[in-house]
Amino acid sequence: MKFFAINGSPRKNCSTAKLLDNALEGVKSVFPDASAERIDLYDFPFNGCKSCFACKIKNGRHYGKCVQNDDLKPILEKVVQADGIILGSPIYFSDVTGNMRCFLERFMFPFVAYSKTETVEHKRMPLAYIYTMNAPKEISYQIGYHDLHDHFEMGLSMVFTKPDHLYVYDTYQFKDYSKYVSDAFDEAEKRKVRQTQFPKDLENAFEIGKKVAIRAEQHD
């Protein structure tokens, strides 16, 4: 079986990446022989959907597929065959990162049928979404991130399956806060959250990976 973690953070060794790696460990705890690969979306150049509509041309060669021939193409060809996917992204200005957005446009749009009667054949694999953010939980609720992200997940649910999700709040953003203008934050408080809460977040990420694997097993 094949599972992918899609890392929407430009940082390859920070909170989002660590959580995704743990989610893949969770997958492996269910399927030790499964292939479990992390894809870092900032490793290669690509665009979002260009609105060419080649994926919707009647009897077209590229119907139901993204026609753009760039570094994302081989990735899309792999992930559409996945048995389960864990997406992860930091929140940038209340939304997922630009590269995650670009990836999702091209991952999802070819499968959206502009028809009242026809659907586009594709695999509807189980998904999970891990969101990381600087904001503490209470502020995230005040801003309304959860409503925004529920709305965002509606698209994923329509095209694939309803994702399980994990919110990771109050992340530790720098290795050394003293080097950055960051007095808006209480470093000691952030460090405490990192030491006490982040290990629990990692466990939750492991569990969410396990869940995706179990759903994939039931899916077959």
Ligand SMILES: Cc1cc2nc3c(=O)[nH]c(=O)nc-3n(C[C@H](O)[C@H](O)[C@H](O)COP(=O)(O)O)c2cc1C
């Ligand atoms: C450009 C940019 C915009 C951000 N916008 C938000 C935001 O709107 N809300 C928030 O809570 N955190 C925001 N953050 C903080 C990140 O979401 C947070 O540090 C995240 O955990 C980073 O994940 P990483 O360490 O895996 O890269 C922003 C960070 C950057 C660089």
